[in-house]
Amino acid sequence: MNALNINKLELILTFSRYLGWGFRLILSYALSDWFGLTHQSSILMYLFIIELGYLLISHRKINQLKEFGSQHLYLLLIDNSFWLAWLYLTGGASNAFISFLLVPIAISSITMSPGKSWLFSGMNCIAYSVMLYFDPHMKHMAQMGMSSHYIGMWLNFILSVVVLNTGLVLFSRKLKQRDSQVSAMREAQLKQEQLVALGASSAQMAHQLATPLCTMRLWLDELKQSPSEQALEELGNNLSRCESSLQELRLATDAIRDGKKRQVAVNNLLYDAKKKAQLLLPQCLIDWQINENNSSVLNIDHGILPALLTLIDNAGKASKAAMLQAKLEISTQHNQKDECQILIRDFGSGIDESLRPYLGKQFVQSEKGLGVALMLTHASLERNLGSLSLSQHPTQGCIATITLPTISNTKDSNHE
CATH class of the missing domain: 3.30.565.10 (Histidine kinase-like ATPase, C-terminal domain)
Incomplete structure (x- = not known):
C-alpha cells in the first residue's frame, strides 16, 4: 500500500475506534432498555474505563506505524476483544448488535494477509458460537420457540463472514496487483521520459554547436590564406560558445538523470x-x-x-x-x-x-x-x-x- 492509502486507513481506524466506544457507551446506559440489553453496571463501567485508556495510549502508536503488519494485527485483536467482552456482558448472542463483529473482520480482510484475515475471522466465529452455546437465555428462548431464530442468526453470521472475507481478500489482492502494475508502468514511463529528455537536450545542444563549428571552419580556412587578428578573435568567441553549450549539456544531463528542477x-x-x-x-x-x-x-x-x-x-x-x-x-x-x-x-x-x-x-x-x-x-x-x-x-x-x-x-x- 502506498503512503496515501495508509494515511487514509489510519484516519478511518482512529475515528471508528472512538466512534465505536461512544456508540457502545450510549447503548449501554441510555438505550439498553429499548434494545433489551442486559448488563452488570459495575463490571461494564470498568470495561469502558480500561478501553478508553487503551484507546488513548494506542492512538499515538497507530499514527507512528508506517505500514500494516503484525503490530496492527495485535491492535485489531485487542479492539475486537473489547467488542466481544461488551457483547458478552450485554446479552451475548442475543445482543441485537452482534453483527457489528463483521466490521473488524472487514478491516482485517483489507489490511492483513489472507492467512491472518481467515484466522481473525475464525476467532470471531468461534467467539460467537461459544456465546450462543453458553448463553443462559437460550433455554428460556427455546421454551418460547425462539432458539431456531438465534441459530439462524448464527448461521447467517458464519455465511456472511465467509462471503465478506473471501470477496474482500480477492478484491484487496486485485488492488495490490494493480498498484504494483501501475508502479512498474510509472517507473518505465519515467525512464522513457528521461531518455527522451536526454535525447532532446543532446540534439538541442548539437543544433547550437552546429553554427559556431561551421563558423570556425570558415575562419580556419581564412587563417590558412591570410592570418589576421580578427580571425583569431572570432575563433576564440566561437570556442567560448562551444564550451558554454557543452557546460549546459552537462548540467542538463545531470539534472534530467537526477530528476531535479x-x-x-x-x-x-x-x-x-x-x-x-x-x-x-x-x-x-x-x-x-x-x-x-x-x-x-x-x-x-x-x-x-x-x-x-x-x-x-x-x-x-x-x-x-x-x-x-x-x-x-x-x-x-x-x-x-x-x-x-x-x-x-x-x-x-x-x-x-x-x-x-x-x-x-x-x-x-x-x-x-x-x-x-x-x-x-x-x-x-x-x-x-x-x-x-x-x-x-x-x-x-x-x-x-x-x-x-x-x-x-x-x-x-x-x-x-
Whole structure:
C-alpha cells in the first residue's frame, strides 16, 4: 500500500475506534432498555474505563506505524476483544448488535494477509458460537420457540463472514496487483521520459554547436590564406560558445538523470539568456524589455534556457534574412491564468500559414530546414508543463510565445 492509502486507513481506524466506544457507551446506559440489553453496571463501567485508556495510549502508536503488519494485527485483536467482552456482558448472542463483529473482520480482510484475515475471522466465529452455546437465555428462548431464530442468526453470521472475507481478500489482492502494475508502468514511463529528455537536450545542444563549428571552419580556412587578428578573435568567441553549450549539456544531463528542477526567477532567466545571446548573435540588435518588478518564479530544468536561446537564434536568422540590421524584441507578460509568457518578436518575412500548424509538432520540409529546432524546443517546454505558440505580427515578422506556469500555478495544479 502506498503512503496515501495508509494515511487514509489510519484516519478511518482512529475515528471508528472512538466512534465505536461512544456508540457502545450510549447503548449501554441510555438505550439498553429499548434494545433489551442486559448488563452488570459495575463490571461494564470498568470495561469502558480500561478501553478508553487503551484507546488513548494506542492512538499515538497507530499514527507512528508506517505500514500494516503484525503490530496492527495485535491492535485489531485487542479492539475486537473489547467488542466481544461488551457483547458478552450485554446479552451475548442475543445482543441485537452482534453483527457489528463483521466490521473488524472487514478491516482485517483489507489490511492483513489472507492467512491472518481467515484466522481473525475464525476467532470471531468461534467467539460467537461459544456465546450462543453458553448463553443462559437460550433455554428460556427455546421454551418460547425462539432458539431456531438465534441459530439462524448464527448461521447467517458464519455465511456472511465467509462471503465478506473471501470477496474482500480477492478484491484487496486485485488492488495490490494493480498498484504494483501501475508502479512498474510509472517507473518505465519515467525512464522513457528521461531518455527522451536526454535525447532532446543532446540534439538541442548539437543544433547550437552546429553554427559556431561551421563558423570556425570558415575562419580556419581564412587563417590558412591570410592570418589576421580578427580571425583569431572570432575563433576564440566561437570556442567560448562551444564550451558554454557543452557546460549546459552537462548540467542538463545531470539534472534530467537526477530528476531535479530548479526555482528560477523570470528576470534571472532572461538575464542569463541575454548574456548568452550576446555571444550567439553579436551583430543582432536585441531590445530586452525586462520588467524589473516581475517577481514570478519558475520551476524548470536546465533545458528551458537552451530552448529559449534556440528561439532567439531562429528569430535572429529570420530578421537577418529580411533586413540589413537584424533586430529582435523580447518581452514578458502574464496571461489570464497568471502564467508567465516570454514573447520573442523578429522582423523577418513571417511564417508560411500552411506550415504554422505543424511547426514544433513534426518534421516540416522548408527552405530553412526540417524544423528540428522547434520540435526540440517544444519537447523541452512540454517537459516543464509549458507550451510554444507562433503567430504573425500585424505589421512585420513573427512572434514566438513561450508560456510557463509559475510556482503558485504549479502548486495549485498539484493540489487539484
